[in-house]
Amino acid sequence: MGLAKRIIPCLDVNAGRVVKGVNFVGLRDAGDPVEIARRYDREGADELTFLDITASSDQRDLILPIIEAVASEVFIPLTVGGGVREVNDVRRLLNAGADKVSINTTAVNNPQIVADAASRFGSQCIVVAIDAKANEAGRWEVYTHGGRNATGLDAIEWAIKMQNLGAGEILLTSMDKDGTKSGFNIPLTRAVSDAVSIPVIASGGVGTLQHLADGVIEGHADAVLAASIFHFGEYTIHEAKLHMLQNGIEVRL
Amino acid sequence: MAANVDIAVIDYGMGNLRSVSKALEHVAPAASVVVTADPQVILDAGRVVFPGVGAMGDCMAELKQRGLIDVVKQAAASKPFLGICLGMQMLFEHSEEGDAAGLGILPGRVLRFPDEAMYDNRHNRLKVPHMGWNEVHQAVPHPLWSGITDGARFYFVHSYYVEAGNPDMVSAFSLYPFPFTCAVAANNIFAVQFHPEKSQAAGLTLLGNFVTWDGNIAPNQCDTFNTECSL
Numbered sequence: 001m002g003l004a005k006r007i008i009p010c011l012d013v014n015a016g017r018v019v020k021g022v023n024f025v026g027l028r029d030a031g032d033p034v035e036i037a038r039r040y041d042r043e044g045a046d047e048l049t050f051l052d053i054t055a056s057s058d059q060r061d062l063i064l065p066i067i068e069a070v071a072s073e074v075f076i077p078l079t080v081g082g083g084v085r086e087v088n089d090v091r092r093l094l095n096a097g098a099d100k101v102s103i104n105t106t107a108v109n110n111p112q113i114v115a116d117a118a119s120r121f122g123s124q125c126i127v128v129a130i131d132a133k134a135n136e137a138g139r140w141e142v143y144t145h146g147g148r149n150a151t152g153l154d155a156i157e158w159a160i161k162m163q164n165l166g167a168g169e170i171l172l173t174s175m176d177k178d179g180t181k182s183g184f185n186i187p188l189t190r191a192v193s194d195a196v197s198i199p200v201i202a203s204g205g206v207g208t209l210q211h212l213a214d215g216v217i218e219g220h221a222d223a224v225l226a227a228s229i230f231h232f233g234e235y236t237i238h239e240a241k242l243h244m245l246q247n248g249i250e251v252r253l
Numbered sequence: 254m255a256a257n258v259d260i261a262v263i264d265y266g267m268g269n270l271r272s273v274s275k276a277l278e279h280v281a282p283a284a285s286v287v288v289t290a291d292p293q294v295i296l297d298a299g300r301v302v303f304p305g306v307g308a309m310g311d312c313m314a315e316l317k318q319r320g321l322i323d324v325v326k327q328a329a330a331s332k333p334f335l336g337i338c339l340g341m342q343m344l345f346e347h348s349e350e351g352d353a354a355g356l357g358i359l360p361g362r363v364l365r366f367p368d369e370a371m372y373d374n375r376h377n378r379l380k381v382p383h384m385g386w387n388e389v390h391q392a393v394p395h396p397l398w399s400g401i402t403d404g405a406r407f408y409f410v411h412s413y414y415v416e417a418g419n420p421d422m423v424s425a426f427s428l429y430p431f432p433f434t435c436a437v438a439a440n441n442i443f444a445v446q447f448h449p450e451k452s453q454a455a456g457l458t459l460l461g462n463f464v465t466w467d468g469n470i471a472p473n474q475c476d477t478f479n480t481e482c483s484l
Contacts, residue, residue: 001388001404001428002373002387002388002427002428002429002430003383003385003386003387003409003429004385004386004387004406005385006385006386041453046385046386071271071272071275072275072279073279075272075275075276075279075451075452075453075456075457076408076451076452076453077410077451094269094271095269095271097271097272097275099269099272099451121269121306121307122267122306122307122308123382124306124382124384124410124411125269125306168382168384168410169384194378196380197368197378197380197381198380199380199382199384199385200380220377222380222384222385223385252386
């Protein structure tokens with residue numbers, strides 16, 4: 001037996017609280033981030049991802065004490081993203097206790113930040129988050145600013161470029177699927193995962209446990225990320241792992 | 254004894270050592286844990302942790318610039334010493350990563366996972382870095398494996414692995430897809446490719462074993478040939 005496929009609960013944090021939206025809008029409160037992190041750790045989460053979706057930059061510092069609190073009692077990898085504008089932001093998040101930092105909009109505006117951060121802190125801690133949306137050409141376009149701005153970039157080409165600049169992992173979200181509970185965008189996930197040699201985390205659209213298994217088996221994802229099915233108590237992480245195991249997927253139990 | 258620290262985590266400016274020190278504080282709340290580049294603090298510490306991320310050539314350059322090469326060698330020769338990730342790889346002679354020399358404390362070399370071998374039994378491509386939770390198969394008993402199930406999963410993130418020059422020092426291996434050495438033991442040195450500080454219960458158990466380890470390789474009050482041994 002070898003490497004397990006990872007299940008990663010995602011905590012969207014807005015001004016210090018965990019929230020969940022549908023198609024990037026309509027936020028609903030889901031609780032205290034430290035308490036939720038603790039519960040996911042107990043249930044066997046393989047990693048935790050925090051996305052800081054706070055709009056104003058001064059309030060965004062509220063994520064730092066949360067990460068510090070989680071890191072002092074939860075000993076699994078923690079990824080933090082949202083609002084990373086410069087290499088110094090990466091450093092601040094790592095110093096607060098993050099193990100990986102996810103970069104999205106800034107990577108599009110200034111791809112060099114990915115190379116700079118990877119060379120300074122190591123590729124293992126640089127995740128590039130890609131929000132992708134289907135276009136008329138039957139391909140997928142990269143969006144930024146939480147899904148508001150089209151960039152004209154092709155998601156597959158962009159993933160390859162980010163890998164070549166030093167990203168250690170890709171967090172791939174389908175904007176068409178996010179919040180819909182209709183399953184991952186399998187063609188997108190598979191196309192990106194097959195195009196790069198670094199791990200790809202599938203995100204956006206999970207509504208059932210079978211969706212998680214499909215992301216790995218059909219989408220070739222190395223890890224699957226979900227939020228609302230875990231936050232609101234529909235399923236535990238452990239149930240998700242058992243379901244993946246029943247589908248022949250190697251998991252950590 | 255008073256002023257000496259119990260556990261020194263060697264800081265040579267590569268990456269974030271907070272996770273390592275937090276986990277050590279968690280398993281040894283009464284111990285003094287310092288993250289330091291001070292040669293004297295390291296040499297006076299009761300035990301030493303040598304972590305590391307990034308490229309081996311960069312790490313060696315940082316160690317050299319801080320005057321820590323001989324300090325690491327002395328610590329590795331004299332007290333309970335735990336290498337983690339790149340801190341394991343650097344103990345060896347050479348790395349393919351940038352054709353860099355290591356510290357040469359242990360015989361062996363560091364190789365990249367070869368592209369042509371990275372397929373699973375269903376012919377799916379295996380990603381590099383090897384990132385996530387893999388099973389750690391214990392090759393021989395060691396005090397640091399105490400209380401850890403053989404085959405327990407630990408968290409890995411690396412693209413290079415150690416090929417030990419002496420098979421007797423291999424303490425554990427993992428499969429990706431071929432068996433590679435993920436832990437070595439040599440006298441007072443124990444070194445792991447995975448991250449115990451990020452490996453939840455199993456990792457904390459290993460760190461807890463390290464902070465009480467006397468630096469002897471045989472399990473306490475027990476030797477590996479004694480079948481009555483209950484450890």
